[in-house]
Amino acid sequence: LAAEETERAAEAKVDHAAAAAGTAYPIVTEAVQLAVADLVAAFNSGGLDGLAHEGVPLMQAIQTYAVDAIMTGEIADLELLKERAKIAHSVLPKAQVAIDAGVTLAGSAREAIGATAVAASSGAAADITSTTNQWRTTGSEPSLHD
Numbered sequence: 001l002a003a004e005e006t007e008r009a010a011e012a013k014v015d016h017a018a019a020a021a022g023t024a025y026p027i028v029t030e031a032v033q034l035a036v037a038d039l040v041a042a043f044n045s046g047g048l049d050g051l052a053h054e055g056v057p058l059m060q061a062i063q064t065y066a067v068d069a070i071m072t073g074e075i076a077d078l079e080l081l082k083e084r085a086k087i088a089h090s091v092l093p094k095a096q097v098a099i100d101a102g103v104t105l106a107g108s109a110r111e112a113i114g115a116t117a118v119a120a121s122s123g124a125a126a127d128i129t130s131t132t133n134q135w136r137t138t139g140s141e142p143s144l145h146d
Contacts, residue, residue, distance in 0.1 A: 003126040010119035017108040023078045024101035027085045031098035075107040
């Protein structure tokens, strides 16, 4: 029974990780497209100076936010991420949502891997216990190939 419960929990974690991937991908794609468009526009209007003037502060802000998000490792609610992505209209807010989506995906994947390992171990332990109990109650050699 415990093995079945851990397997269901693992399946739920895997489903959440898949949903996180489905949520993160379009958010990250949109953020990258918007950033590239802004940086190209800055270059077109001011050359390398315009690109540096626009790009350096933006990259610093994104990097600072990313370091903080990675350090906290918070798994965000997927629906909240989708809502934030809808209302973010400039590069920095879009990038922040994309970073949060990436951190959420990484955290969900980590949880799914851990839960799957626990479920596999629990299932193996249940099989060993069942085989041992069969041997004890019947006195016959247990089959390792069942």
